[in-house]
Amino acid sequence: MKHRNFNGADVSEVGLGCWQIGGDQWGDVAETDALGVLRASVEAGVTFLDTADVYGAGRSEELIGRFLKDYKRADFFIASKFGRFPRPGWPGNFDPKMIREHTENSLKRLGIERLDLTQLHCLPLEQLKRAEVWDTVRALKQEGKIRRFGASVESTAEAEECLKHADCASLQIIFNIFRQTPETSGLLDRCAKAGVAIIVRLPLASGLLAGKYTPTTTFAPEDHRTNNRNGERFNVGETFAGLGFETGLAMVEKLKPLVPTGYTLPQLALRWCLDHEAVTTIIPGARNRGQALNNSAASDLPPLPADVLARVREFFLKDVKSAVRGPD
């Protein structure tokens, strides 16, 4: 597993997205599977864990907390998020008192004294513009409850708002073969120049880029890939990268001929993200041990040839870009 510099910390370039182990919006992920995913990832060299207070209303953080008891705290970079917990919900979650309380609750569930990173969890643009929100995370940093703060964002406009704060350590963005705008818009370059770490979520477009789904594939009723296909519950971009299931499947078929010899489609998808120098870590989600091991192994693959990168770019601009829905 190779490592990259995250605002002064050393992190695995493949991390683990821990939304799945919350269970609630991914169907039922059994506790043994959740702990198996964590163990497999760590055995494969993953040190970066991304979670949020809202994932399973605390379950994801609790499981990580239990898991970490067997390990040395200093060997991990723990990133969580606040702003979307169900109680009290919006807009109460953005009150300084609640930001503090939610952060302290995350620490308790995780069983740690300090987060390596807390992230504003896709706060609406008008909240990102409120100095009070940023001043609150600054105070938490001064008090030693967090080491640094950053933001998970849905759009370039939100990212730009966060970059106005020189002490914003990181941005978490949707970036994959189907969502290349962060690069084409110059956002990645601006972050690299400013020393802002980039965390890539949805590197597999919610599993589409694993290439195994067919038109008859179904997901559990509570899975967001059933109930948020058209953005019914939250940002449409978080589900299948905003393409919708049927369009996404058609795009996957067009992409398959571009997979180079020696790679599988998910390997191409993950390697494509890692081949961007501005990317600090990618956080694929996994629902079982095998997926976690396959995803971690992307770090050991050689970089993609330049002609493959060029053809993937052309494919995005010609076939995909206009079909992407949601903020970009």
Ligand SMILES: NC(=O)c1ccc[n+]([C@@H]2O[C@H](COP(=O)([O-])OP(=O)(O)OC[C@H]3O[C@@H](n4cnc5c(N)ncnc54)[C@H](OP(=O)(O)O)[C@@H]3O)[C@@H](O)[C@H]2O)c1
């Ligand atoms: N707003 C935010 O801040 C936000 C939003 C979304 C996600 N995130 C973070 O980003 C992480 C990653 O995003 P994501 O999980 O939504 O999308 P993703 O990583 O693109 O997709 C994960 C899904 O792809 C499938 N998969 C994963 N590895 C596979 C493999 N090796 N082979 C075949 N299938 C595989 C699994 O689904 P199946 O087994 O069902 O096929 C898995 O649940 C989350 O866990 C979370 O930490 C943050």
